[in-house]
Amino acid sequence: MEEKIRRYLVAFSEIIILASVFMLFLAQSFLIDGYSMEPTLKNGQRILVEKISYLFSGPNRGDIVIFQNPKDDSEFYIKRVVGISGDELLIDNGALYLNGSLLEEPFAKEPISFPLKARYLVPEGYFFVLGDNRNHSADSRFVGAIPLKNLLGKVILIYWPLNQINLISSL
Structure with missing residues (x-):
């Protein structure tokens, strides 16, 4: 009986370790908090990022x-x-x-309502982002191009x- 309990504890420990490694290095869960990516992602949804x-x-x-501001x-x-x-x-x-x-x-939820004609050249080592809800998104139009070092991962689910x-x- 003790051997059976020990095997269960070892198996449980292995599962916990594998899940921790998975979440630390391979993927992470996030909560959508806001409306800037509607209609693709909606407020309150949970997503998995690889x-x-x-x-x-x-x-x-x-x-x-997903990236750091x-x-x-x-x-x-x-x-x-x-x-x-x-x-x-x-x-x-x-x-x-x-x-x-x-x-x-x-x-895109709607056309961009941006009063100015704006031109952007994306520098080497950067990328440019927009929210799908173009008129309700704080994105590269306002914070500039995003350095690759700030990139955390890709939404997959x-x-x-x-x-x-x-x-x-991807589209």
Whole structure:
């Protein structure tokens, strides 16, 4: 009987260690707190972020990422990557242009209501993000391009509430 209990305790300990390693190095859970990524991500949803991909390469356009706010490293933001190093972005009359071509954005809640014509060149080692809810998002239009060192991971799954479970793919 004691041997059986010992085996259960060892198995339980191994599960705890594996789960801890998984959450520390491979993935992390976050709560969506706000409306800046609607309609893709909604306030109160829980998401899973994988941390491995960006150890080997930078983000791709269309990825939904989580990163530390460059102006306050205690804050994490979740936004969509629309520009990578070397890209030129232009916001003009509610439309977003990437390297001279109009960017189709089926995920955006509404056109950008930005009073100025704005041009951005994404520097080497940085990426540019926008919230899907363009007119209610503190994003790269206001904080600038995001350094790659601030990138934590890529959103891969909505797992809560259960009736909204959904894999997230890049567009």
